[in-house]
Amino acid sequence: MMRDITIGQYYPADSILHRLDPRVKFIGTFLFLVSLFVADSFWGYVLATVFLAGIVGLSKVPVKFMLKGLKPLFLIFLITLCFNLFLVPGEVIWEFGFLKLTYEGIQQAIKIGIRLIYLVIGSSVMTLTTTPNQLTDGLERILKPLNKIRVPVHEISMMMSIALRFIPILMEETDKIMKAQIARGADFESGNLIQKAKNLIPLLVPLFISAFRRADDLAMAMEARCYHGGENRTQMKPLAYHARDYWAYAVTLLYLGADIAIRILL
Known part of the structure; x- marks a missing residue:
């Protein structure tokens, strides 16, 4: 069980995702997580599935290794699904005592289950393709404006x-x-x-x-x-954007825009 935990691990490989700026991966992961809560229809989840599958393929991390990280969270998934199945009010399909299985509960459980699984996989892609030092540098550069209000x-x-x-x-x-x-x-x-x-x-x-x-x-x-x-501390490898980073931003924003459009239209 302990070896199944992939959070915090780095998987060395030669992929486009490994070469991306860590700031791009931080912001891209955040936008992907936002898109999971924007998606609320079949086509929205299809789009999220295609996008996530493409990202996993580009990372060159074995799918089996990535899915292994879901095993320790199985109990949390199961509890969450049960709560949504039997506690969401709506059209009753099956009833046993105080337990009521509703059509709306099934829909909600499926949505929550997909969101949780994609959330874990999406977050794992970031940590598996980024070293701890890169994560530190990227987060520090993103939060750098907070230094003006004395945030450490x-x-x-x-x-x-x-x-x-x-x-x-x-x-x-x-x-x-x-x-x-x-x-x-x-x-x-x-x-x-x-x-x-x-x-x-x-x-x-x-x-x-x-x-x-x-x-x-x-x-x-x-x-x-x-x-x-703190101040006056320099980096051995300063972060700098390249063309691939701007393309990554463009693809992520295009995906989020398409997800929002599907939510509005459908």
Whole structure:
């Protein structure tokens, strides 16, 4: 299960998406997420499917690897679908006690399910094709105007970069600790809910100790290198737009415009 989490991972490949400016991917991902809530008809979701399939194809990331990231969220999907199926009022199709399956509930569940899946895949494309350093630089440049109102943009971007970098590390550490504890006779599956929670103690304690140790090592390394953020800090590879970035903006805006037009007309 831990290896199925793809958020925060970077998949190296030679694709047009990997070479795009991180600001383009940030803004493009945001516009795609907006388009998912604009779409409210069959043709709107068809357009979103075609656009997302094209982006996944251009990324050169294996589809199986990308879909693997949906497994840890299966329970959330299931709960969300059940709430929409039985709690949305409308024309009743099936009824059992206080549970009422409605035609409108089925439609809403399908829409929400598609939005959640596309939201996860769309966000994963950005992180899988962008290194943590690029994400930090891109977010910092996008939020740079907030420096005028004394918002610590660089510190926020650095915290986000470190968090994304630590996700796969902690997942790998959790997997190693879990295997080591199972080899020593630990049981994480049997028992009721309270017993399962108690069984997690041999996993959580060494994981927290390891996380704090890594954080302390990182802080010492940054201090030893005289790291300081904020003004007068330069970048080794300054961000600059190229022709492909402007084309990416144009395609994304064209897609969003077509999605809005479908919403208005249909």
